[in-house]
Amino acid sequence: MFEANPMKSRLLGNTGIEVSEVGFGAWQIGADWGTEIPKDLAISSLHTAVDAGINFIDTADVYGAGRSETIIGEFLKERNETIYVATKMGRGSSEWTDSYDQIAKAAEDSCKRLGVPALDLIQLHCIPEQTLMAGKAFENLEKIKDVGLIKNYGASVETIEEALFCIRSSSASTLQVIFNIFRQRVISDLLQAASRNRVGIIARVPLASGLLSGKFTKDHHFAENDHRKFNCDGQMFNVGETFAGVPFESGVDFAIEVERILEGQLPNANLAQKSLRWILDHEEVTTVIPGAKNPEQTRQNAAVSAFNSLSIESHEKLSDLYKEKIDKQVRGRY
Numbered sequence: 158m159f160e161a162n163p164m165k166s167r168l169l170g171n172t173g174i175e176v177s178e179v180g181f182g183a184w185q186i187g188a189d190w191g192t193e194i195p196k197d198l199a200i201s202s203l204h205t206a207v208d209a210g211i212n213f214i215d216t217a218d219v220y221g222a223g224r225s226e227t228i229i230g231e232f233l234k235e236r237n238e239t240i241y242v243a244t245k246m247g248r249g250s251s252e253w254t255d256s257y258d259q260i261a262k263a264a265e266d267s268c269k270r271l272g273v274p275a276l277d278l279i280q281l282h283c284i285p286e287q288t289l290m291a292g293k294a295f296e297n298l299e300k301i302k303d304v305g306l307i308k309n310y311g312a313s314v315e316t317i318e319e320a321l322f323c324i325r326s327s328s329a330s331t332l333q334v335i336f337n338i339f340r341q342r343v344i345s346d347l348l349q350a351a352s353r354n355r356v357g358i359i360a361r362v363p364l365a366s367g368l369l370s371g372k373f374t375k376d377h378h379f380a381e382n383d384h385r386k387f388n389c390d391g392q393m394f395n396v397g398e399t400f401a402g403v404p405f406e407s408g409v410d411f412a413i414e415v416e417r418i419l420e421g422q423l424p425n426a427n428l429a430q431k432s433l434r435w436i437l438d439h440e441e442v443t444t445v446i447p448g449a450k451n452p453e454q455t456r457q458n459a460a461v462s463a464f465n466s467l468s469i470e471s472h473e474k475l476s477d478l479y480k481e482k483i484d485k486q487v488r489g490r491y
């Protein structure tokens with residue numbers, strides 16, 4: 158018998174698009190997470206995602222130097238459903254500038270790899286604050302939207318100040334921010350402003366790079382080509398993108414405290430799922446985009462949409478834990 162898909166949708170800012178409230182983060186199927194994920198396994202994870210009702214995939218031109226986009230492009234040919242792909246531009250190449258020609262070229266290249274005539278959503282990929290605030294990138298994105306190469310644009314940003322600037326001074330439809338139990342300032346400082354201005358919020362690094370699954374011990378060994386090793390203290394890029402900026406060993410301890418607080422909540426859920434549920438309990442968030450290594454993680458993450466909310470009491474306790482212990486340990490631009 159046909160069963161209704163339990164995945165819920167939310168409106169993506171002012172785009173008119175309804176996206177699944179759990180999306181698929183596709184950095185993992187590019188590079189930087191240890192052993193390269195074989196293409197077949199990546200495609201299998203993407204099928205699992207769409208079978209579970211996910212219709213929103215987040216990627217970037219730099220993930221595996223185009224590998225993530227190329228795999229998604231191959232996958233899209235295998236499905237007839239409407240699937241929205243959000244990609245990003247502006248990192249990884251010293252040649253990228255905010256000029257019309259450079260932005261149009263980056264959009265064209267992403268279209269080619271994804272095999273689509275126009276991009277559903279292009280996001281500026283944590284470009285330098287000065288360049289972002291100069292505003293030329295947004296002006297050029299608007300022009301490129303007019304010629305039909307992109308349908309919507311937004312920005313992935315590092316600081317709340319940058320996010321508020323985009324809301325005030327651009328027509329960006331979406332903002333992608335780090336938001337999880339270890340990064341809670343977004344709740345008081347950003348969510349309502351975004352919602353009032355019909356700007357969609359895409360929550361990235363929702364599991365603090367896996368820490369909030371509770372599976373790591375302090376002696377866990379990450380591979381040399383895993384950013385959790387080579388960027389654990391921000392050696393290569395913004396430390397916030399790795400473990401949400403929390404030092405690894407403290408993060409392991411915090412995850413144990415989070416697990417204790419959430420004990421007894423959602424008895425059939427594991428800690429990763431409870432941590433994702435915590436994000437979705439904030440109605441101003443449009444979609445959360447956990448990165449997944451395999452179909453099983455993908456399935457577990459998608460299932461969270463059908464779960465009940467966590468209790469108000471556990472939200473309060475996690476807020477206290479954050480304010481008392483975690484906030485002061487978060488490193489990097491925030």
Ligand SMILES: NC(=O)c1ccc[n+]([C@@H]2O[C@H](COP(=O)([O-])OP(=O)(O)OC[C@H]3O[C@@H](n4cnc5c(N)ncnc54)[C@H](OP(=O)(O)O)[C@@H]3O)[C@@H](O)[C@H]2O)c1
Pocket residue numbers: 181182183184185190215216245282283313314333360361362363364365366367368370372398429430446447448449450453454455457458
């Ligand atoms: N600047 C930017 O715009 C930016 C930066 C970062 C991320 N992003 C986007 O946001 C997405 C999500 O962030 P992220 O991937 O960095 O971090 P994340 O979602 O917080 O963590 C992903 C990791 O969590 C673990 N995991 C996922 N599901 C799990 C489950 N059900 N049970 C146990 N462990 C699970 C996996 O770790 P293992 O690998 O150990 O299995 C996975 O690699 C990315 O894929 C990317 O699309 C954007």
